[in-house]
Amino acid sequence: MGRTQIKENREMTTVVKLDGLIKKYDNKAVVDGLSLEIREGEIFGLLGPNGAGKSTTMNMVCSLLKPTAGTIEVFGYNNRKDINKIKPLIGYIPQDLAIYDNLKAWENVELFTSLYGIRGQALKDAIDESLDFVKLNDKRNAFAKTFSGGMKRRLNIACALGHHPKLLIFDEPTVGIDPQSRNFILESIKAANKKGATVIYTSHYMEEVEAICTRIAIMDNGKIIAIGTKEELKDMVRKDKNEDISLEEVFLTLTGKKLRDYTEG
């Protein structure tokens, strides 16, 4: 794909545009008429209780799921017609680790990068850069099965970076890891954003979202119930201007305190 074409498509600086997006399973809408725009250079936080439809939305943006209705545009490309133009532009970091335990760190990155058609010296450079980025280059020859939880999470990220995506989608990347690894991952996300990548970040950890996201949307029951910067969201629920309020309080006020028992499928 020509770089010029991408630039032309970025003129509106909208990276992701969702319009009336619906996803139904057995006639039950998991995502219900979602409309949203994410702009270039943002770290966009997507918050919501379990079963709110965050992962389903992200899966549709990544072309892993077919919407029941509505349109998705990524960098100006329609994700039904231009799927092969969209995929190289996205780096998806799934919530569950998706790495081969029986491959070495560099072999994992090599495999998943070469699936995008990258070869030769460019591939070698991509492996080095990706492993450097997550500080695993000194462990490149170790098998993934010997890694700690935090190292596996970092390798999971490296595997999505090799093809130099313009849009990074992190689906709860810090689940079950130690504070050092969490901090490292958050710093890495900010660094990737500084390098020019637009980031979509979903998490249950409010302090993480508060720390790195430039704009936040709160989803519930398949719909966006609030969107804005963290200060704009806080203003929505503040009773007076001087009230000190956390993002968690905003979240609980908007989505309620009732437990959300949720089963997949």
Added chain:
Amino acid sequence: MSRIITLTKNYLKLIFRAKSVIIITIVGALVVIAALTNVFHTLLDQAETGEDFTIGYEMSEDSKYSYAEDYLKEGFEDEGLTVVKYDNADPEKLLRDGSIDVFIDFGGDDYSITGRSNAEIDARIVQYVLYNVDHVMNGDTGSTSVNTGSIEAAEQPDADTYYCIVQTVYFASLCSVFLCLIYITERRQNIGIRFRSSTASGVHTYLGKLIACVLTTWLSMILITGGLVLFLFDIKLNHPVLSVAIMMFTTLAFIAFGMLFFIIFRNTAASIGLLFVVIWFWGYVGGCFETYMLSSVSQTVKQMSPLYFVNRTLVELSVNGSSYYLMPCITVLTLMTVISIGLGMFITAKKKEV
């Protein structure tokens, strides 16, 4: 194409890193071959001795021998021969497929004896018995016209040749087990999401798995196990290139067939279990345990098994240098391969949501 090569390389790494599975498969095949060869040695040797053989005959209504039919049967049975009467039989077919060793066609005033080319002694015994009967009945045997002939029929293989060939084929057909190494890893480690979010298509991942598994089986079962078996048991193949080519084709067909199970069923254990049952059944009726020559399974049931065609072709090629089953075997394997790959790719593409 480059994505298929990349994926094939990756799957080969994963399979070869599970060395224990490959070693167990190779050693297991050798042990089973040695055991079956040993156990069935006596049985197959007995079948070859000529001490007990089967005579088929047909008696025309106006034959001068018809009134002595019971006496003839008695005479043959006293010599330890099994006698089967046929009506409108095709002696050539019966002799070729080994149902009988000698066929006697009693005409009006004559009879003709046709035997398998490798059953000369049997034919001579029959001729001797008939001569005696004729002598008692007619006194002067010079008035009876006797025709003798022979049919090029299948040689019977010895136990070493038979089991070395069919068990190498059987274990090669079971090698779709290598696929479970790939599928279990991919499903447990959630790898599918990476493939689906990349620009690699379902066809790329399908072909990557198929090629890796086929290459591994060719190397481990056809070359290593097959080579060791030929060397250790001193088996001579009449047509080594053709025989190896058929084994390689069989591997491709069975792995493509095995992949269908893994694609259709999400549950890997269910896939493996069902696949084993199907291949075991085909092996059972196709002569992988009980030889197809001595098996009591009907011909119709035998022909339900692709392994019957493969075994019969390879054994006959090895023993006789040719086989009437060659073309049916290639046809069956081609159908199996084309249908399995076509269906496999279709289902893989359908399962990919977008």
